[in-house]
Amino acid sequence: MTRFATFVLRHKLLVVLAWLAVAVAGGFAATRIEDRLTPDFAQPGLAGFEANQTLQRLYGTGGDDPPLVAVIGLPPGKTVDDPGMREAIARPFAAVAERLQARTLSYPDTGDRAFVSADGRTTFGIVYTSPTSGFGGDDLTGPVAQIMRPALPPGATVQVTGLEALSESEAAGEGVSVFVEVVVGGVGALVVLLVVFGSVLAVVPLVIAVISVLVSFLALYGLTGVTDVHMIVQYVVALLALGVAIDYSLLLVTRWREERARGHKGDAAVIRAMATAGRSVVVSGGAVGLGLIAMMVLPVPYLRSVGYGGALIPLVSVLAVLTLLPVVLATAGARMDRPRRTAASALPGASGGRRWQAWGRLVIRFRRSVLAGTAVLLVALGCAAFGLRLGEPQSSSLPKAGPAYEGLVSLRDAGFPTGVLTPMDVILPPGVDPEAEAARLARVPGVLTVAAPADWRANGTALLAVLPEAESGTEAGRRTITEVRRTVAPGAQVAGEGAQSIDFVDAVYGSFPAMLALIAVVTYLVLVRAFRSLLLPLKAVLLNLLSVAAAIGAMVLVWQYGYGSDPIFGLAATGALPEFIPVMVFAFLYGLSMDYEVFLLARMREEYDRTGSTTAAITYGLGRTGRLVTSAALILFLALVSLAAAPEPEVKIFATGLGVGILLDATVVRALLVPAFVSVMGRWNWWLPTWAARLLRVPPTAAVPYGRAEDDGERAPIAGPPAR
Structure with missing residues (x-):
C-alpha cells in the first residue's frame, strides 16, 4: 500500500483530471439512466411466473398483479333479488370490460351467492386489468369507478379497492425522488462531519462521496448495456454509495490527522495513513462485495441486477478513497483543516x-x-x-385513507373475506371439464368459491377463478394455494401473485x-x-x-x-x-x-x-x-x-x-x-x-505454555498466543 500511495502522489494532476472526467460523465449518465432501467420483476423458470405469463399471453389480463375489486352498494329497500336488478348490476361491469379490455367476474356472470352479502344489498365483482410492471404502475381505481358510476342502478354506489390500489393510495403520498433523497442524506452527513472534524475538512469526505455516487451511476449506465438492471438499483446505489464512501473517507482522513498530529507533514502523512487505514479500506470493500455474492448467484434476474449494481458501490468507493482522497489531503488538506487543532487535541x-x-x-x-x-x-x-x-403485505397493513381504503372497509363491513383481493387463476389444459373441475376445487379447505365462466376459453384451454377466504400474504392463504396446486387436474397451471410468491421463496431461500x-x-x-x-x-x-x-x-x-x-x-x-x-x-x-x-x-x-x-x-x-x-x-x-x-x-x-x-x-x-x-x-x-x-506470508504469533500470565490478569490457555 505504501508503494501504491507513493505512485498516486507522484501523479496528482493525472488522478484529479481522470476523476473529474468520469464524474462529469457520471452526472450525464445519472440524468439518463432511468430510461435504461427495467421495472420488471421477471422470474423465468418458476412455475408460478410461467403460469402468469401464459395467462397474460392467452387471456391478456391477470397475472401476478392482484386485480381490482368493485364493491356495489344498492340503495335502501333494494336487493340483488329484485326484478331486473341482476341485469342492472351487469351493465357497469360490461362497461369496464369494454372500455379497459378487462376481464370481469361478478354475481350477474355466475349467479353465485358468494358474491352477495347476507342482506342482499351489497355485491362485489373482480376486475382483471392488464398487468403492470414493477413499482408505480397506473392506479386504475379512479378510472374504473368513473366508468361504472353512469351505468349503475339508480341510487347505487360503487367503491373500488385492491392490494395495489391500497399501496398506491393518496395516503401513501408521492414520496421523494432519488435526487432529493441524496440531498437529504448529504445534508445529514455534512452536519455529522462538521461535528467530527470541526473544520472545513468536513466537506472532503462528502465531496469524495458525491463523486463516488456519480461514477457509480456511470458504471451502472454501462452495466445496462450488458444486462437488464432493475429500477430499484438506482436508489440502492445513490444512498449506499453516499454512506459507504463517507465511511471509508472518514477512516483515512482520521488516520491522516493522527499522522500530522505526530509531526508528519505533506506526502509523508498521507503515505503513513495509507499504509494502515488504506489497507483497512481494501479489506472493508472486499467484505461488502462478499456479502453481495448472495445476490449475484440467485436464480432471479432482478435480484442479480441488485447484486451487480451493489457491487459497484464498494469498488468505486475504494478506488476514490485510495486515489483521489490522498491527492486532496496532500495538496489542500492542511489548509482545509481549519480551525487548526493542536497536536494533542488532534490525536484520538x-x-x-x-x-x-x-x-x-x-x-x-x-x-x-x-x-x-x-x-x-x-x-x-x-x-x-x-x-x-x-x-405480500396484507391489506390491513396498507394506508388507511383514500378511496381504495374506503372500498376495503365496505367490503369488510358487508361480511366478505379479504381473500377475494388475491384470487387464483387456474388454466386448464384441453380435455378437462371446467364445470367438474370447479366443483372439485370448491371443496378445497380455504376456498370461498370457484367460478368457470363459459366465455373464458382460449386456444383449447379453459380458465377458472378460485377465490380464497384468506389473502395470499397470510399463512392460511398460502396453505390454500398449496392445496389447490395439489388438487388441480394434471397439466393445469395455477396463476396469481400468491403462487408466484411461493415459488420465489423456494427458489431463493432453498439453497x-x-x-x-x-x-x-x-x-x-x-x-x-x-x-x-x-x-x-x-x-x-x-x-x-x-x-x-x-x-x-x-x-x-x-x-x-x-x-x-x-x-x-x-x-x-x-x-x-x-x-x-x-x-x-x-x-x-x-x-x-x-x-x-x-x-x-x-x-x-x-x-x-x-x-x-x-x-x-x-x-x-x-x-x-x-x-x-x-x-x-x-x-x-x-x-x-x-x-x-x-x-x-x-x-x-x-x-x-x-x-x-x-x-x-x-x-x-x-x-x-x-x-x-x-x-x-x-x-x-x-x-x-x-x-x-507461512501460507499467508505473514509473521506468526507463537504459542506460550500454560500458566503464562495474561496482561489483564487472566491466565493464558495452553496453546494461547504470546505477548509480543
Missing part, C-alpha cells in the same frame, strides 16, 4: 478518544456480564427471525444455507490474512452473522408483528414480509456491518502489535475508532431514514431493516460485544501458528 487519545478509552476499560472490567447481556439480547432478536413469514456457508468461509479466509489470526476472524464472522440475524428479527417484530410499524409509520402489522427483502437486507447488511468490524479489529491488531497487550489493544482500539464507527453509522442511518420516506411499504421495510441493523451493529455489537469478547479471549485473539503464517 484526547477528548472523545479518552472517553472511548474509558468506555473500553469499563467494558473490560465487566466483560463477562457485558458479553452475557449483549449475547442474550442479540440471540433473542435472532430467535424472532425464525418466525419470519414471506409474502440459501449453503450460500451463507460459502460466504462465511470466504470472508473468514480474507480476514485471516488481514488480522493475522485464526480465531479473531472466526469471532468476527460469527458475530456478524448474529448481528444480521438480530436485525432481521427486529424487522419481523416491527413489521410482521406490528410492534413498531403502527407508531412509527401508521401502518398495521403486515403479517408477512415481502419475499425479496430479507435476502437484500442480508446481502447489504452483512458487508456494511463487516466494515465496522474491520475498522475496529484492524486497529486493535495494530495496537496489540505495538504494545503486546490485549487490554491496551481494546482500549486504544476503541479510543481511535469509537467515534469514527459511531459517526459512520449515524451518517449511513440518516441516508436510510431518507430512503424510508418513500411511499412504498416495501421500501420502508427495507430501509428500516438496514437502519436497525446499522444501529445495532454500531452500538450493541461494536461498542459492547466485540470488546468484551476480545477481552475474554485474551491472547487467543492473536494466535497464528507457523504453518498458517
Whole structure:
C-alpha cells in the first residue's frame, strides 16, 4: 500500500483530471439512466411466473398483479333479488370490460351467492386489468369507478379497492425522488462531519462521496448495456454509495490527522495513513462485495441486477478513497483543516478518544456480564427471525385513507373475506371439464368459491377463478394455494401473485444455507490474512452473522408483528414480509456491518502489535475508532431514514431493516460485544501458528505454555498466543 500511495502522489494532476472526467460523465449518465432501467420483476423458470405469463399471453389480463375489486352498494329497500336488478348490476361491469379490455367476474356472470352479502344489498365483482410492471404502475381505481358510476342502478354506489390500489393510495403520498433523497442524506452527513472534524475538512469526505455516487451511476449506465438492471438499483446505489464512501473517507482522513498530529507533514502523512487505514479500506470493500455474492448467484434476474449494481458501490468507493482522497489531503488538506487543532487535541487519545478509552476499560472490567447481556439480547432478536413469514403485505397493513381504503372497509363491513383481493387463476389444459373441475376445487379447505365462466376459453384451454377466504400474504392463504396446486387436474397451471410468491421463496431461500456457508468461509479466509489470526476472524464472522440475524428479527417484530410499524409509520402489522427483502437486507447488511468490524479489529491488531497487550489493544482500539464507527453509522442511518420516506411499504421495510441493523451493529455489537469478547479471549485473539503464517506470508504469533500470565490478569490457555 505504501508503494501504491507513493505512485498516486507522484501523479496528482493525472488522478484529479481522470476523476473529474468520469464524474462529469457520471452526472450525464445519472440524468439518463432511468430510461435504461427495467421495472420488471421477471422470474423465468418458476412455475408460478410461467403460469402468469401464459395467462397474460392467452387471456391478456391477470397475472401476478392482484386485480381490482368493485364493491356495489344498492340503495335502501333494494336487493340483488329484485326484478331486473341482476341485469342492472351487469351493465357497469360490461362497461369496464369494454372500455379497459378487462376481464370481469361478478354475481350477474355466475349467479353465485358468494358474491352477495347476507342482506342482499351489497355485491362485489373482480376486475382483471392488464398487468403492470414493477413499482408505480397506473392506479386504475379512479378510472374504473368513473366508468361504472353512469351505468349503475339508480341510487347505487360503487367503491373500488385492491392490494395495489391500497399501496398506491393518496395516503401513501408521492414520496421523494432519488435526487432529493441524496440531498437529504448529504445534508445529514455534512452536519455529522462538521461535528467530527470541526473544520472545513468536513466537506472532503462528502465531496469524495458525491463523486463516488456519480461514477457509480456511470458504471451502472454501462452495466445496462450488458444486462437488464432493475429500477430499484438506482436508489440502492445513490444512498449506499453516499454512506459507504463517507465511511471509508472518514477512516483515512482520521488516520491522516493522527499522522500530522505526530509531526508528519505533506506526502509523508498521507503515505503513513495509507499504509494502515488504506489497507483497512481494501479489506472493508472486499467484505461488502462478499456479502453481495448472495445476490449475484440467485436464480432471479432482478435480484442479480441488485447484486451487480451493489457491487459497484464498494469498488468505486475504494478506488476514490485510495486515489483521489490522498491527492486532496496532500495538496489542500492542511489548509482545509481549519480551525487548526493542536497536536494533542488532534490525536484520538484526547477528548472523545479518552472517553472511548474509558468506555473500553469499563467494558473490560465487566466483560463477562457485558458479553452475557449483549449475547442474550442479540440471540433473542435472532430467535424472532425464525418466525419470519414471506409474502405480500396484507391489506390491513396498507394506508388507511383514500378511496381504495374506503372500498376495503365496505367490503369488510358487508361480511366478505379479504381473500377475494388475491384470487387464483387456474388454466386448464384441453380435455378437462371446467364445470367438474370447479366443483372439485370448491371443496378445497380455504376456498370461498370457484367460478368457470363459459366465455373464458382460449386456444383449447379453459380458465377458472378460485377465490380464497384468506389473502395470499397470510399463512392460511398460502396453505390454500398449496392445496389447490395439489388438487388441480394434471397439466393445469395455477396463476396469481400468491403462487408466484411461493415459488420465489423456494427458489431463493432453498439453497440459501449453503450460500451463507460459502460466504462465511470466504470472508473468514480474507480476514485471516488481514488480522493475522485464526480465531479473531472466526469471532468476527460469527458475530456478524448474529448481528444480521438480530436485525432481521427486529424487522419481523416491527413489521410482521406490528410492534413498531403502527407508531412509527401508521401502518398495521403486515403479517408477512415481502419475499425479496430479507435476502437484500442480508446481502447489504452483512458487508456494511463487516466494515465496522474491520475498522475496529484492524486497529486493535495494530495496537496489540505495538504494545503486546490485549487490554491496551481494546482500549486504544476503541479510543481511535469509537467515534469514527459511531459517526459512520449515524451518517449511513440518516441516508436510510431518507430512503424510508418513500411511499412504498416495501421500501420502508427495507430501509428500516438496514437502519436497525446499522444501529445495532454500531452500538450493541461494536461498542459492547466485540470488546468484551476480545477481552475474554485474551491472547487467543492473536494466535497464528507457523504453518498458517507461512501460507499467508505473514509473521506468526507463537504459542506460550500454560500458566503464562495474561496482561489483564487472566491466565493464558495452553496453546494461547504470546505477548509480543
